[in-house]
Amino acid sequence: MSKVNNLNIESKCVHAGIGEYENGPVVPPIYQTSTFKFESADHGGALFAGKQKGYIYTRMQNPTIEAMEDAVAVLEGGYKSLGCASGMAAIHTVFASLLKAGDHVVCSKSVYGPTNTLLATVLSKFNIESTFVNTSDIKKVEEAINDNTKIIYIETPGNPTLETTDLEAVAKIAHNNNAKLVVDNTFMSPVLQRPFDFGTDIIVHSMTKFLNGHADVVAGIVVVKDEETYLHFRKTLNQIGGVIDPFNSFLVHRGLKTLALRMKKHSENAIVIAEFLENHPKVEWVRFPGLKSFPNYEIAQKQHKAPGGMISFELKGGLEAGKILMNSVELCQLAVSLGGVESLIQHPASMTHLTMGKEARETAGITDGLVRLSVGIENVDDIIDDLSRALEKI
Numbered sequence: 001m002s003k004v005n006n007l008n009i010e011s012k013c014v015h016a017g018i019g020e021y022e023n024g025p026v027v028p029p030i031y032q033t034s035t036f037k038f039e040s041a042d043h044g045g046a047l048f049a050g051k052q053k054g055y056i057y058t059r060m061q062n063p064t065i066e067a068m069e070d071a072v073a074v075l076e077g078g079y080k081s082l083g084c085a086s087g088m089a090a091i092h093t094v095f096a097s098l099l100k101a102g103d104h105v106v107c108s109k110s111v112y113g114p115t116n117t118l119l120a121t122v123l124s125k126f127n128i129e130s131t132f133v134n135t136s137d138i139k140k141v142e143e144a145i146n147d148n149t150k151i152i153y154i155e156t157p158g159n160p161t162l163e164t165t166d167l168e169a170v171a172k173i174a175h176n177n178n179a180k181l182v183v184d185n186t187f188m189s190p191v192l193q194r195p196f197d198f199g200t201d202i203i204v205h206s207m208t209k210f211l212n213g214h215a216d217v218v219a220g221i222v223v224v225k226d227e228e229t230y231l232h233f234r235k236t237l238n239q240i241g242g243v244i245d246p247f248n249s250f251l252v253h254r255g256l257k258t259l260a261l262r263m264k265k266h267s268e269n270a271i272v273i274a275e276f277l278e279n280h281p282k283v284e285w286v287r288f289p290g291l292k293s294f295p296n297y298e299i300a301q302k303q304h305k306a307p308g309g310m311i312s313f314e315l316k317g318g319l320e321a322g323k324i325l326m327n328s329v330e331l332c333q334l335a336v337s338l339g340g341v342e343s344l345i346q347h348p349a350s351m352t353h354l355t356m357g358k359e360a361r362e363t364a365g366i367t368d369g370l371v372r373l374s375v376g377i378e379n380v381d382d383i384i385d386d387l388s389r390a391l392e393k394i
């Protein structure tokens, strides 16, 4: 592990979390078992008392899960991590571990919808209050802080607007107010953004996206920086039960090996596509961290090693234009989710955010012509041909 920590990121992706196993496999075996035999009653007792190391029950820990968790902890530069059944399970684990009735959360306005809903409609039932602000405006974060604020929760770049937050500045505000900074690093992955380098306390990911990268797993993870937090979170996760399973851990660990390669290709493709879209007559504007026109360009340059694969753009023809584009693409798959090897496209106003109503959408920055593109690792000319043909139909 310590040797792996000295490697470059591409090598870390390949080697992190690979332990020693019976018969010498180069890949951690899948321990597809719910429970582990004790050698004796005393052995079982010693494991439960924490006097001896070993595995007891897969909800508590499992070697295949632990191997993947070690890999993600290495990539993020954390102490340890906790594999969860989904990104939402990871986020819930953090909130359930850190909050109690009467506490307050400051959260980015541009976050994945269910994160907003978890705070606004589920945790609010337990008397946990939340304030949603545009966290790319540091003054707004300062104004939202109360005496009872325990967490500043940032998604950067935010889903789907790509609003980008200065983590160093927000970490200072959090720590001056005895609050923890929690960052959802799903859109960038540790290859492109390392939130711990900017003072973040806890990182979460939907591993369903770039970390696994192959659109065949739903999973999440929490990464922490110290043993005390780890043990506290592990206990909470064990009670809540939102753990990942061994087979999904195996798949994610396999995906991690190509993460650096994939993030490079996603970024390279996305730069070319963002420029193509910015110069297209049917497109009103493009938001992409790698474009000079990006509103938070300087923060993006400071925080990101490359701009990533997520692009938002606004079509000139609004709702109707969006529907035509969705119905005309062939290579780009019309689907929610993101971060897979295949390009995925979606139009929030006619699909995911249809029932929200125009007014509420616009307050959240989701305009009628907004399209979100998760750029895959295909040949960029093929993606541009597909978009070009589909845009012509508008």
Ligand code: LCS
Pocket: 086, 087, 088, 089, 112, 155, 159, 184, 186, 187, 205, 206, 207, 208, 218, 219, 220, 336, 337, 338
């Ligand atoms: N965080 C971010 C930034 C996300 O984009 C998502 C899912 C989650 C957390 C939740 O992760 P999950 O529980 O799905 O693993 N984002 C999705 C999206 O944009 N479309 O479909 C899912």
